[in-house]
Amino acid sequence: MTDNEVFSRNKVLTIDTMNPTVKKVEYAVRGPIVQRAVQIEKELREGVKKPFTEVIKANIGDAHAMGQQPITFFRQVLALCSYPELLNDNIFPEDAKNRARHILQACGGSSMGAYSASQGIDCVRQDVARYIERRDGGVPCDPDNVYLTTGASDGIVTMLKLLVCGEGASRTGVMISIPQYPLYSAALAELGAVQVNYYLNEEKCWSMDLSELERSLAEARKHCNPKAICIINPGNPTGQVQSRQCIEDVIRFAAKERLFLMADEVYQDNVYAEGCQFHSFKKVLFELGPQYSNTVELASFHSTSKCYMGECGFRGGYMEVINMDPEVKAQLTKLVSVRLCPPVPGQALMDLVVNSPQPGEPSYTTFMKERTATLSLLAEKAKLTEEILNTVPGITCNPVQGAMYSFPNISLPKKAIKEAKALGQAPDMFYCMKMLEETGICLVPGSGFGQKDGTYHFRMTILPPTDKLKILLAKVKEFHQKFTQQYS
């Protein structure tokens, strides 16, 4: 090769030579709308004139970014763990100090700076196990089945990775709800697995229909090997809370059809609607008796990112695996060891979530006050969102029973649909992009989550502070009316 050839060479890594499965990945929650929102924010700072003065982001379940305050106790303990010298001062209550000591004694060299065991710190896994037992009314939990993770995302991707194999018609299929949280579709695309869609029933408040599960599975069996079913409960983006009956149906279905169950339960404390209650898949599984509880394979996921904590940045989480083949478990343990360990501050935080202040401890009252205040406020905002959206002609919104999102159905004029298609855009992407440009409101189009053909939605978090949420809802209303008029 001459020097000139060296100089003018093309790149080694190009869009044509790169990993093709990565190219197939889509991730709407941080997609083009959000990138444009960031740009607009920059333009505003630079003095560009807009019909609004700030961007309101309702695109992601990021509670602290929307002004929610952290739980005081958790942060005190984290400060103590970060700088243990503070244990010698009298700034923090005794229970905070005790928790910090409990965590630190379990860290190598009593430092959060040591790698932990790859599966997570022993005592944290034990605390998680006791939490699960309390939550599930005494159903036993073996800490050996608990894996701490880097957020729930990490656990979900790891489990999918274990499950996937095969080529052509024997490629692994994984059933996911539509609408879905796009981590699932992204991970399946990256792993080269087949995404098998089952549709939630919008008419019945986004519940699961057994007949739809059966349809979806029968269809899939024609071209792949369906091995697992994922459920998100409470639901993202749809905000429903599944009934006990629904969960039972899914478990029986998984048992009958030999599917590995993956239960994404990161919103387990986020239940607002009257008559709704969180039922863990594990608890229901055990209530169905040993023929189920001894056989059905289940992985369930939790996170520090949601509920009343909203501590997304710490990337804490855990998964519990039940009835997993011991050889596979050994493989799982090996696999997670390659990344060394989940972040220790996130593990510490997970420990605090499952081992929060108890009655009689000095921090209990404040903790309960903060927790209750956050959850009540979310419940209020869930109601407010549903109510206001349903006053808009052309918008129909199911009750936000849980989680942090509403996913209203929007009717779009034919002309708008045509114009969007001419631009090569999904119609609800066209709608959301226009809303962003005209009002500064950042939502995610339903097409980013999947929806029944010919229906359109957007996802909106209920997280902005109440006054901002009201402004946001008023603007959405106004925009929708204007948009409908413009394209009619």
Place this chain on the structure above:
Amino acid sequence: MTDNEVFSRNKVLTIDTMNPTVKKVEYAVRGPIVQRAVQIEKELREGVKKPFTEVIKANIGDAHAMGQQPITFFRQVLALCSYPELLNDNIFPEDAKNRARHILQACGGSSMGAYSASQGIDCVRQDVARYIERRDGGVPCDPDNVYLTTGASDGIVTMLKLLVCGEGASRTGVMISIPQYPLYSAALAELGAVQVNYYLNEEKCWSMDLSELERSLAEARKHCNPKAICIINPGNPTGQVQSRQCIEDVIRFAAKERLFLMADEVYQDNVYAEGCQFHSFKKVLFELGPQYSNTVELASFHSTSKCYMGECGFRGGYMEVINMDPEVKAQLTKLVSVRLCPPVPGQALMDLVVNSPQPGEPSYTTFMKERTATLSLLAEKAKLTEEILNTVPGITCNPVQGAMYSFPNISLPKKAIKEAKALGQAPDMFYCMKMLEETGICLVPGSGFGQKDGTYHFRMTILPPTDKLKILLAKVKEFHQKFTQQYS
């Protein structure tokens, strides 16, 4: 299906049905030796009699677990970021408070609990860019090329994932040094890529030979499509520091042969030997002139886990990509967004590493004292380890020029090799396992990292406190002599 069939069904996920690429993954640093060490520790606690009273772990580069103290300033800032109320007290110096404010103002809702941008917090990436510029004598660094990561592991796996594609003879090959850090082999196995070995030259202090690179590449081209070359400098497990000439050779080789360069520089501050110096691949690349600096694609990796910080548990790190195709960069940004963001406390810590106390700031003196003390101690222990190991007949140890490991060559008696093979064990695994059982010392066999056929090694960290290190080295010496006698 009858109920009985449901009850007695086999598992969905078994060793036969699981992802076969995961099965191929090996990870010696946390492999069977370490699992046995954990077991033995438990047995000791339960009162089981052993010829030793404690397990000394020299198997992993985990500084804090070995008693190294965190940098005071870093932990003060992390405590402030965890619990910003502390900003109102006068416990911490002003510069610590300023750094905390600098980080918090860049977090959503001024909280480490908010998700950050997927590429990492803007201001942290800017601080990283300025650090790289200072380090490399002014070579410019664009913060847009900096990605914060969940430890260096995450960055390395992500880059490999982008690179890998193809089937059969066009499968992507990635050149890695042998001995290697087993993250590389594990990630390549998982991705289904071809691991292309090039051997470091043990006789020349584990340096890189151009002729060996050429041999390895020519060989590989017969059966795969080699697209990248990985270099670890300073080296793990081998402890060498590559000369400027070596690095230049590798860059010219990569340019000529059209290989994407991956430079693992997590030990960049860990250089001990006189006459040795750390040269970043980026700096050398730019010194070679625009025909190289404008074309050769490079990703370099750094971490909070090593150097003088040793903050492994926080999982902080960054990568810088140079000359990456803009379309590929967009794909990279999309890919990292699926996992939402790296842990924010780790990002904060990375910021402190690249933006440490400056002369004139109140924490400067203490910071420098702590930093220097840690690095000098490591230098001492590097020397001590080399010297003592070289007094043992049958052990030959290269100077530990940098990083945190020695990787001595051990001669094993024929009889021992035969016995190991009869047990289906690698001979140095047999040796290390015996050492663990008899002395409580936990090392990793060379076979876990790769080595020339017929040679045997172990990897030992230099991290234990000096007094413990001396005991450890004495025990290794005694064991090796006994072992040699026993099998001669």
